[in-house]
Amino acid sequence: MEGTLEFPLEHDCHQGVLERLLAQANATGLSACAPEDLRLIVEEVLTNVVKYSGAAERGASGTVRWRMWPDRLELAFEDPGDPFDPLGEDEDDLSDDERCEGGMGILLIRALASEVGYRREDGRNRLLLTFTGV
Amino acid sequence: MFEIETMDDGRIRLAGRLDAAKAPRAQEVLDLVDGPCVLDMSALEYISSAGLGVLLRTHKRLMADGEGVHLVNVNSHINDIFTYSGFDRLFHIEAAVSQG
Numbered sequence: 001m002e003g004t005l006e007f008p009l010e011h012d013c014h015q016g017v018l019e020r021l022l023a024q025a026n027a028t029g030l031s032a033c034a035p036e037d038l039r040l041i042v043e044e045v046l047t048n049v050v051k052y053s054g055a056a057e058r059g060a061s062g063t064v065r066w067r068m069w070p071d072r073l074e075l076a077f078e079d080p081g082d083p084f085d086p087l088g089e090d091e092d093d094l095s096d097d098e099r100c101e102g103g104m105g106i107l108l109i110r111a112l113a114s115e116v117g118y119r120r121e122d123g124r125n126r127l128l129l130t131f132t133g134v
Numbered sequence: 135m136f137e138i139e140t141m142d143d144g145r146i147r148l149a150g151r152l153d154a155a156k157a158p159r160a161q162e163v164l165d166l167v168d169g170p171c172v173l174d175m176s177a178l179e180y181i182s183s184a185g186l187g188v189l190l191r192t193h194k195r196l197m198a199d200g201e202g203v204h205l206v207n208v209n210s211h212i213n214d215i216f217t218y219s220g221f222d223r224l225f226h227i228e229a230a231v232s233q234g
Contacts, residue, residue: 012155036180036211043182047154104219105183111218 001028002067009056009079014046017064029070033131037112038073044105045077045127053081053125073131078124085118086127138163141174145206149177152185160185164192171196176207176230186219193225202226 005020007013018039024030025038033041042064050056058080065076086106110116115130136156137149146167152160164171171192193203206228208216213229216222 039180040182040215043153047182047184104186107219108183108215 005064006061009050009060009062011050013050014042017046018042021066024066024068028068030068030073032071032133033073040108041075041112041129044109048086048105049077049079049081053079053084055079055081071133075129077127080124083120084125087116087118145172145174147174147177151180152178152188153180153182154184157184157188161188161191164188167192167196170201172204172206174207175205175212176209178212181212181215183219186221190224204228
């Protein structure tokens with residue numbers, strides 16, 4: 001199954017997105033990503049977008065495009081914020097202060113996802129995450 | 135739901151979900167700690183990077199006096215998060231007894 005969620009980029013917007021994705025995961029019998037891991041991914045990605053992309057201040061919306069099978073989950077987070085590749089940071093170079101300021105979220109995303117990718121297309125940041133449970 | 139409370143033995147117990155919304159409350163309590171700090175995490179179900187930031191800031195502050203934060207009764211899910219974030223190299227961590 002697949003779908004698209006559009007939502008205003010604002011504080012705590014991840015809650016509504018998460019509820020929809022968890023309901024779909026339950027209906028699909030998703031095993032590729034545990035519910036607590038999905039919760040963490042959605043919070044980390046959208047908190048970073050709201051805090052750092054500048055899109056929230058402009059009242060913009062974000063989208064999550066999802067494709068889901070029992071053993072595979074694909075998520076594409078899109079926002080019209082300033083160009084920013086969160087995967088460009090070298091995790092080994094993070095200072096303790098940077099870990100406090102959001103770098104840890106990227107570490108967690110990298111660790112939990114089977115594949116991660118970033119593209120800047122049509123004025124939008126696209127963060128692509130795949131989960132296969134491996 | 136998130137709870138933080140000081141127990142009779144001086145340990146601080148965290149319970150529920152420590153996410154971005156609850157991190158300021160946890161920081162407020164931990165900022166008052168002066169001296170040895172043992173956090174009992176047996177009832178902590180979830181922690182995000184915002185919660186990790188609270189623990190790290192507290193640890194750094196207390197390390198200035200040579201103490202730091204000890205994390206005990208850590209379940210396997212939370213322990214995985216600590217490993218992914220490199221906390222296992224920074225903190226003294228004790229897994230929950232029931233962990234295989």
